[in-house]
Amino acid sequence: MSKPMELGALRVGSYIIIDGEPCRIMSYTKSKPGKHGSAKARIVALGVFDEAKRTLVKPVGAQVEVPIIEKKAGQVIAVLPAAVQVMDLETYEILEAPLPEEEIRSKLASGIEVEYWRILGRTRIMRTKG
Numbered sequence: 001m002s003k004p005m006e007l008g009a010l011r012v013g014s015y016i017i018i019d020g021e022p023c024r025i026m027s028y029t030k031s032k033p034g035k036h037g038s039a040k041a042r043i044v045a046l047g048v049f050d051e052a053k054r055t056l057v058k059p060v061g062a063q064v065e066v067p068i069i070e071k072k073a074g075q076v077i078a079v080l081p082a083a084v085q086v087m088d089l090e091t092y093e094i095l096e097a098p099l100p101e102e103e104i105r106s107k108l109a110s111g112i113e114v115e116y117w118r119i120l121g122r123t124r125i126m127r128t129k130g
Contacts, residue, residue, distance in 0.1 A: 001068045002120070007041050008060035015119075017065040018054040021047050022119045030060060048117075049098075049124060070118040073129070079108050084125060086116060097123040104128060 002017055010016060014025050023045035033039040043056045058064070074086035074095075083096045097116055099105055104125060108114070113129040 002065040003068060004063045005066045006060075007043075007058055007062045007064050010043070010064070010066070015048070015067050015069065016043065016045060016056070017067055017120075018043075018045055018056050021050065021052070021054070022067040022069075023047050023054055026053075048119060049122060067119045071126075072116055072118065074114055074116050076108055076110055076112045076114060078110060084108060086114060086123075086125070089113070095123055097125050100125045 008030075010025060010028065012025050012028050016023055016025060025043055025045045027044045029042045031040045031042070038059045038061060040057055041060050045054050045056070046052070047054065056064075073089045075089060077085040077087050077094060079085075080096075083098055084100075085094055085096055087094050100108075104127065107128045108125075114125050115127050115129060116123055116125045
């Protein structure tokens with residue numbers, strides 16, 4: 001799920017959808033309006049799921065899509081070779097998330113509580129709790 005927002009309202013650290021991929025804004029620069037045009041914004045963002053760098057240049061008044069991020073708590077059920085099974089602590093629903101980066105992966109074991117994000121129907125484990 002996403003919502004429309006004006007490009008000029010976004011800041012560094014906000015999230016935006018570029019090329020169908022949710023991204024975190026790393027840098028935001030604005031040019032001055034010229035004689036025959038409006039001010040332009042240049043955004044450099046990092047993909048939440050694939051860590052790829054993406055750029056976007058549009059007028060400041062343009063409408064862009066901003067992802068709605070669900071931040072939830074879960075408990076690790078099992079660590080599989082390619083994924084992690086997590087049980088939501090509110091609904092007790094079991095879901096699979098891809099293995100996170102090595103820093104978080106080394107802390108994962110059955111019974112560990114984690115914070116995971118659901119963005120556009122995809123899941124990512126962000127950190128361990130405790």
